[in-house]
Amino acid sequence: MGIAKRTRKFAQTKRVIGQRDARLKKNQVAADAADAKKQRDDVVREVPQVASNLFFQYNTALVPPYNVLVDTVGHLHIFPVRIEANQRQNFLSHTVQRKLELLPAMMDCLYAKCTPIITSCVMAELEKLGQKYRIALRIARDERWERLECDHKGVYADDCIVDRVQKHKVYIVATNDRDLKRRIRKIPGVPIMSVARGKYVIERLPDAPEK
Template sequence: MYGKQKKTRKYATMKRMLSLRDERLKEKDRLKPKKKQKKDPSALKEREVPQHPSCLFFQYNTQLGPPYHILVDTNFINFSIKAKLDLVQSMMDCLYAKCIPCITDCVMAEIEKLGQKYRVALRIAKDPRFERLPCTHKGTYADDCLVQRVTQHKCYIVATVDRDLKRRIRKIPGVPIMYISNHRYNIERMPDDYGAPRF
């Protein structure tokens, strides 16, 4: 019996191809050498500078002031129930001023989708002290809705415990964040001038 000759396969072998700049190619098939365009030094350089809203005076947002309008997130209501906190009263205890919790259609739809388990959260969200904000955009993704709203109107405080949403809100100048820690509400990035407590 003759032994089979082992054939070693060459891995990652490629067919050799001609470069488009190769001299052996015909003139029409060859890639033309690129000519560098000289920049005109006298031409005006265009730069896109983001337009800052007029309500921001350095880091102070002049549109913020009592009564505070607080945009509430779904998980903020759920965590408040777990911590046995009354939303409106705890907000007032935190900010020492009148607070109006606002709830968007997206957040409301999100709570309704969660079903029977979150019926207490739904009952709280339907509280007459809460202000309902109608949404005009497509879809019901609450995070995008809240980010879009505070980018356009800087008169809100965002109440959330969602880490990703907090990260997105922090990038928007002049928007404070309310969160829950040690069984009470705390505020992040609130200027001292507005009488907000510093923890």
């Protein structure tokens, strides 16, 4: 008679509920509290008011003659050692280097009458740049351009321009500063003018002719 095979029997352990199991009462209470907090956070406390002149992304307030806010070099008072790197971002310096006339070049770009506008913050930044930007400063001081006096604190041109176009969407911003362009693009209905390929180009202007 053969020997019967014996199977090894393993001890059966008692199954224990893990501390992170959702069936535990303390975990259910914590999950309910998290859901309630998420619902409170999702509630919109204040909805920013949309400008009445905006029809989706179309700004009906932009009509000839166009008001063009001219920018200068950005971030110079934060990084004074990088003036040479920031020189390529100067709208007026690009205008001088490309031998462009400010007002005729704007009118060639927009096919309409334009009014260049220089704020006191832009003028203050240009005056700080010294002799290297004396030609750009001479252009900005032209009596034909409109001057806007700033009533806010500080003379940082980027914040000044962004604040103006947020309050009054009747301007075109002329700048070659990449950081300022990034901030302006977040504001609907504000076109950007820049110097490229030896002429002025415009972006985000409705029905703008292709250049």
